[in-house]
Amino acid sequence: MTPNLDTLMMIPGPTEVPSRILRALSRPMIGHRSFEYIALQKDCEARLKQVFRTENPVLIYTASGTGGMEAAVTNTISPGDKIIVANGGKFGERWGELGRVYGAEVDEIVYEWGHPVNPDDIAARLDERVKAVLVTLNETSAGVTSDLEAVSRVVREHQALLIVDAISAMGAIPCDTDAWGLDVVVAGSQKAFMLPPGLAFVSVSERAWAACKQSKAPRYYFDFGEMRTAAEKGQTAFTPNVSMMFALQEALNMLFEEGLDNVIARHARLAAAARAAVRALGFELMPQPGAESNTVTAIEQGRLEDPDAMRKHLAGKYGVLLSGGQSEYKNRMFRIGHMGAVTEREILTTIACLEAALSDVGYACERGAGVRAALEALA
Amino acid sequence: MTPNLDTLMMIPGPTEVPSRILRALSRPMIGHRSFEYIALQKDCEARLKQVFRTENPVLIYTASGTGGMEAAVTNTISPGDKIIVANGGKFGERWGELGRVYGAEVDEIVYEWGHPVNPDDIAARLDERVKAVLVTLNETSAGVTSDLEAVSRVVREHQALLIVDAISAMGAIPCDTDAWGLDVVVAGSQKAFMLPPGLAFVSVSERAWAACKQSKAPRYYFDFGEMRTAAEKGQTAFTPNVSMMFALQEALNMLFEEGLDNVIARHARLAAAARAAVRALGFELMPQPGAESNTVTAIEQGRLEDPDAMRKHLAGKYGVLLSGGQSEYKNRMFRIGHMGAVTEREILTTIACLEAALSDVGYACERGAGVRAALEALA
Numbered sequence: 001m002t003p004n005l006d007t008l009m010m011i012p013g014p015t016e017v018p019s020r021i022l023r024a025l026s027r028p029m030i031g032h033r034s035f036e037y038i039a040l041q042k043d044c045e046a047r048l049k050q051v052f053r054t055e056n057p058v059l060i061y062t063a064s065g066t067g068g069m070e071a072a073v074t075n076t077i078s079p080g081d082k083i084i085v086a087n088g089g090k091f092g093e094r095w096g097e098l099g100r101v102y103g104a105e106v107d108e109i110v111y112e113w114g115h116p117v118n119p120d121d122i123a124a125r126l127d128e129r130v131k132a133v134l135v136t137l138n139e140t141s142a143g144v145t146s147d148l149e150a151v152s153r154v155v156r157e158h159q160a161l162l163i164v165d166a167i168s169a170m171g172a173i174p175c176d177t178d179a180w181g182l183d184v185v186v187a188g189s190q191k192a193f194m195l196p197p198g199l200a201f202v203s204v205s206e207r208a209w210a211a212c213k214q215s216k217a218p219r220y221y222f223d224f225g226e227m228r229t230a231a232e233k234g235q236t237a238f239t240p241n242v243s244m245m246f247a248l249q250e251a252l253n254m255l256f257e258e259g260l261d262n263v264i265a266r267h268a269r270l271a272a273a274a275r276a277a278v279r280a281l282g283f284e285l286m287p288q289p290g291a292e293s294n295t296v297t298a299i300e301q302g303r304l305e306d307p308d309a310m311r312k313h314l315a316g317k318y319g320v321l322l323s324g325g326q327s328e329y330k331n332r333m334f335r336i337g338h339m340g341a342v343t344e345r346e347i348l349t350t351i352a353c354l355e356a357a358l359s360d361v362g363y364a365c366e367r368g369a370g371v372r373a374a375l376e377a378l379a
Numbered sequence: 380m381t382p383n384l385d386t387l388m389m390i391p392g393p394t395e396v397p398s399r400i401l402r403a404l405s406r407p408m409i410g411h412r413s414f415e416y417i418a419l420q421k422d423c424e425a426r427l428k429q430v431f432r433t434e435n436p437v438l439i440y441t442a443s444g445t446g447g448m449e450a451a452v453t454n455t456i457s458p459g460d461k462i463i464v465a466n467g468g469k470f471g472e473r474w475g476e477l478g479r480v481y482g483a484e485v486d487e488i489v490y491e492w493g494h495p496v497n498p499d500d501i502a503a504r505l506d507e508r509v510k511a512v513l514v515t516l517n518e519t520s521a522g523v524t525s526d527l528e529a530v531s532r533v534v535r536e537h538q539a540l541l542i543v544d545a546i547s548a549m550g551a552i553p554c555d556t557d558a559w560g561l562d563v564v565v566a567g568s569q570k571a572f573m574l575p576p577g578l579a580f581v582s583v584s585e586r587a588w589a590a591c592k593q594s595k596a597p598r599y600y601f602d603f604g605e606m607r608t609a610a611e612k613g614q615t616a617f618t619p620n621v622s623m624m625f626a627l628q629e630a631l632n633m634l635f636e637e638g639l640d641n642v643i644a645r646h647a648r649l650a651a652a653a654r655a656a657v658r659a660l661g662f663e664l665m666p667q668p669g670a671e672s673n674t675v676t677a678i679e680q681g682r683l684e685d686p687d688a689m690r691k692h693l694a695g696k697y698g699v700l701l702s703g704g705q706s707e708y709k710n711r712m713f714r715i716g717h718m719g720a721v722t723e724r725e726i727l728t729t730i731a732c733l734e735a736a737l738s739d740v741g742y743a744c745e746r747g748a749g750v751r752a753a754l755e756a757l758a
Contacts, residue, residue: 006407014621017408025622026405028385029396029575031700062443062577066617067600101599190618196408198441198577198620218597220480221446238445239569241577241620242393243404321410 007315010350011323012140012168012296014190014197015340017247021194024250025243032242038234040245045231047252051170051260052185052203054177059227060248061200062241065167065188068200070098071222072163072184073134076208078216079103081131084160086117086151089141090326091165095134102217104131113329114298116291117146119154126154131211132161132183138169141326143298143335144287145173152180161211167191170201171255172267172295172339183208189244192263192295193251194340198244204228267294270338270347273377277351278336280373281358281365286333295339296323300332304363307334314357320350344378386694389729390702391519391547391675393569393576394719396626400573403629404622411621417613419624424610426631430549430639431564431582433556438606439627440579441620444546444567447579449477450601451542451563452513455587457595458482460510463539465496465530468520469705470544474513481596483510492708493677495670496525498533505533510590511540511562517548520705522677522714523666524552531559540590546570549580550634551646551674551718562587568623571642571674572630573719577623583607646673649717649726652756656730657715659752660737660744665712674718675702679711683742686713693736699729723757 009016017025030036041060048058061067073095077083083104085096088111099106107130109121117135126133133155138145148164155162161183166175170185171192177185183205190197204212204224212224226237255263271294275285278299286298301307308324308331315321325333336350351370358365388395396404409415420439427437440446452474456462462483464475467490478485486509488500496514505512512534517524527543534541540562545554549564550571556564562584568574583591583603591603605616634642650673654664657678665677680686687703687710694700704712715729730749737744 007409007413009408009410011410013618014408014411017622022405022407026401028401029388029393030386031388031390032393032576034386034700062441063446063600064441064618064620067442067446070600098599101597103597188618196620196622197411197618198623218480218482220477221442221449222600239392239443239567239576241443241575241623243396243575243622244577244620321413 005319008320008346008349010337010346011321012335012337012339013188015194015337017196018194018254018341020254021247021250025196025247027243027246029242032239033235037242040249042234044245044248044252047256048201051255052175052177053179054203056178056203056205057228057231058201058203059224059231060236060240061202061222062198063200064197065186065200066094067222068186068188068202069094069165071202071219071224072186073098073102074215074217074219074222075224076161076163076184076211076215077102077104077131078214080105082107082129084109084122084125084130084133086122086135087111088115088117088136088144089113089139091139091141092136095136095165099134113142114144114286115288116144117151119147119150122151123154126158126160128159130158130160132163134163135165137164137166137175138173138293138295140168140296142286143293143296144291145169145293146291148175149180152182156181161208168295168339171263174264177203189248192339193248194254195244195247195251198241199248267339269378270342270344271295271297273347273374274336274338274351276377277370277374280369281355295337297336297338299334299336307331310334310357310361313360314353317360318353318356320353347374384698387699387725387728389716389725390700391714391716391718392567394573394716396575397573397633397720399633400626400629404575404626406622406625408621411618412614416621419628421613423624423627423631426635427580430634431554431556432558433582435557435582435584436607436610438581438583438603438610439615439619440581440601441577441623442579443576444565444579445473446601447565447567447581448473448544450581450598450603451565452477452481453594453596453598453601454603455540455542455563455590455594456481456483456510457593459484461486461508463488463501463504463509463512465501465514466490467494467496467515467523468492468518470518470520471515474515474544478513492521493523493665494667495523496530498526498529501530502533505537505539507538509537509539511542513542514544516543516545516554517552517672517674519547519675521665522672522675523670524548524672525670527554528559531561535560540587547674547718550642552672553643556582568627571718572627573633574623574626574630577620578627646718648757649721649723650674650676652726652753653715653717653730655756656749656753659748660734674716676715676717678713678715683737686710689713689736689740689742692739693732696739697732697735699732726753
C-alpha cells in the first residue's frame with residue numbers, strides 16, 4: 001500500500017481546486033440579501049461576462065451544468081417547436097433528451113464519437129421552422145471541440161436561436177459569445193473555473209430574452225425572468241450557494257491575474273503536450289484530426305487490453321485519477337482531463353505515472369517516450 | 380465605526396456554519412464516481428433517513444430548497460390534477476405558484492399570516508379528485524409551525540399524497556415522515572443542518588414513487604427516477620456538489636454526536652427563551668398562541684417605528700443580523716432565526732444586543748428585561 005495522499009484529479013471535472021479557492025469556500029457565512037453579498041454577486045457577474053465575452057447578463061444558478069442546460073431549453077423553446085440537435089457524444093445526446101422531455105420536435109444529427117459538428121449538416125436542415133440549434137462546444141465524452149464560429153455563421157443566416165453547451169470549454173477554449181452571436185451559453189463551475197461542482201452560468205442574448213417571453217414550457221427554479229429581475233439587484237431568485245460565490249470570486253481573481261488569453265493559451269499548450277505524449281506511447285486519439293479538445297484528451301484503447309484496470313492501478317498505486325469511456329465506449333478508451341488548475345507539472349506527473357502504470361499492466365512501450373514527447377511539445 | 384468582525388447570523392437561513400463544517404467544505408476535491416465519493420453519499424443518505432425518520436430513499440439534489448419543492452411537484456402531479464395548497468405565508472404561496480406553473484388545478488387555502496394550517500379546512504375540501512395536499516411544516520415568513528400530524532390524519536383518510544415543505548424545520552422541529560405517512564418531504568442544507576445553501580433533500584414514499592411513474596409533468600434535472608437509480612449506486616444523476624457532501628457528512632456527525640432528540644429539544648428551549656425575551660421587551664409575536672416556531676421567532680413591530688432601521692443599526696454597530704418582514708409585512712415586523720448552530724450563548728448575545736439597539740433607536744423598555752426573561756426561561 002502507498003500512503004493515502006490526496007489524489008491528483010486529471011479528469012474532465014470536477015477538477016483540482018486550488019487551496020486559495022478552498023480557503024475562500026470556507027469563509028464564514030453571510031446573508032444572501034446583505035450588501036456584502038450583493039457586491040460579491042455583482043463583481044462575479046461583471047467578470048463572468050468578460051470570460052463569456054458578452055455584454056448580456058450571465059445568470060448564476062445553484063445547480064450543476066445540466067441544470068443550466070435545462071434552463072436554456074425551458075426558457076426558449078415551447079412544446080411543438082422544431083429544434084436541431086447536434087449529438088456527438090453523451091452531452092450532445094443530453095440536448096436531445098431535454099428537448100424531447102419538454103415537447104420539442106427534435107431533429108437530431110448523430111455523429112460517430114470523435115467527429116465534430118459539421119456546419120454543412122446544420123445548414124442542410126435549417127429552415128424558417130427551426131426555433132433553435134443546440135450544440136456542444138466541447139464534447140467531453142469524446143474529447144472533441146467543434147468549430148463553433150463556423151456553426152454560428154450558418155445559424156445566423158436564419159432566425160433560429162443558437163444554444164451552446166460550453167460547460168467543459170468556457171474559460172479554457174475560445175467562446176466568443178457576442179461576436180459569434182450565441183444566444184444562450186451554458187458553463188459550469190467544476191471545469192476551467194477550478195471550482196467544486198454546484199454553480200451553472202448561463203448567458204442570455206436579447207434574442208433569447210424575446211424567445212423567453214414567448215416560451216410556453218413550464219419552469220420555476222430555472223426561470224430566466226425571475227433570475228434576471230433578481231440579478232439586476234445583485235441577487236438570485238432563490239437562495240444561492242453563498243460559499244460557492246466566495247469561491248467563484250477567488251477563482252475569477254486567479255483567472256484575471258493570469259489573464260484570460262493566457263489561460264486559454266496555457267490550455268492549448270498543455271493539451272498539445274498530452275496528445276504528443278500518448279501518441280508517443282503508441283495510442284491513437286479518438287477525435288478526428290483538428291477536432292482535438294484542449295481540455296480533455298480522449299484516447300482509444302489500442303493495444304491496452306483493459307483500460308479500466310489500468311486506470312484503477314494508476315489511481316491506487318500512483319494517486320493519479322483519469323476518466324474512462326462512457327456509454328458504448330465503456331472500457332474501450334480512457335481520458336485525461338487537463339482543465340483548470342493544471343500546469344506543466346501536472347501534465348508531466350500524469351504522463352510519467354501513466355508510463356509507470358502501463359508498464360505495470362504489461363503494455364509494451366519505450367520507457368520515457370511519453371515524457372520525452374511531452375517535453376519536446378512544451379519546449 | 381466598529382471593528383469589521385464576522386456578523387452573527389441570526390436569520391432563518393443561511394445560518395452560522397460551524398468551523399468544523401467549514402473545514403470539511405474545504406477538503407481537496409475527489410471524483411464524484413470514485414469509491415470514496417460513493418461511501419460518502421451512502422453514509423450521508425443513511426443518516427439523512429434517520430433525520431427524516433423514514434425508511435424510504437432521501438434524494439440529494441444540488442439546488443436550493445425551492446429546487447426540491449419543484450422536484451416534489453413535477454414528479455408527482457400531472458397537468459390538470461387537482462391539488463390543495465395551504466398558504467400561510469411566502470413559502471405556502473410558493474406551493475401554489477409551482478402548482479399553477481405545472482398546470483395543476485390549485486385549490487388554495489389562504490391563511491392570514493400568523494395562523495397555522497387548520498386540518499378541518501383541508502378535510503372540508505378533500506375528495507377523491509384531489510391528487511395531493513401541499514403544506515408547509517414551518518412557515519418561515521410568519522414564524523408559524525403547523526400541526527402536521529393532525530393534517531396527516533385528515534389527509535390519510537383519502538388517497539391524496541401529502542407533500543411537505545419542511546425546509547426550515549427538518550432536524551430542529553419534529554417531522555415524523557413515516558409514522559405520519561408523509562409522501563414527499565423537502566429539506567434544505569442552510570437551515571438546521573448548519574450548512575451553506577446549495578443542497579436540497581427530498582424523501583419519497585412508495586405512494587409517491589407510484590405517482591411518479593404516472594406523472595406527465597416534464598422534468599429532467601429534478602427527475603426522481605434518474606436520481607433514485609443513481610442513488611442505489613451511491614451516486615447522483617448529475618454531478619453533485621462534492622464539497623457540500625463533505626460538509627453534509629460533518630454536519631451529520633455533529634447532529635448525531637449531540638443526538639437528534641437533543642437537537643430538537645435544544646431548539647425548543649432556545650426558542651422559548653427568545654419568545655420570553657421579546658415579550659418582556661414589550662413586543663407581541665405574529666403567530667397565534669401554540670403555533671410559534673422553534674426555529675424562527677416572528678415579532679410584530681408594535682411600538683417600534685422602523686424595524687428595518689433598527690435591524691440595520693443592530694447589524695452595523697453590534698454585528699448581529701436579524702431578518703425583516705417579507706411581502707406585505709415588509710418593515711412591519713422583524714424575525715430572529717435560531718436554528719442550526721445556536722446555543723444559549725447566541726440567544727443571550729442576540730437579546731442583549733437587541734436591547735442595546737432598541738435603546739439606541741429610542742424604543743422605550745426596561746433595560747435588561749429581555750435578558751432577564753431569557754435567563755428565567757432557560758433556568
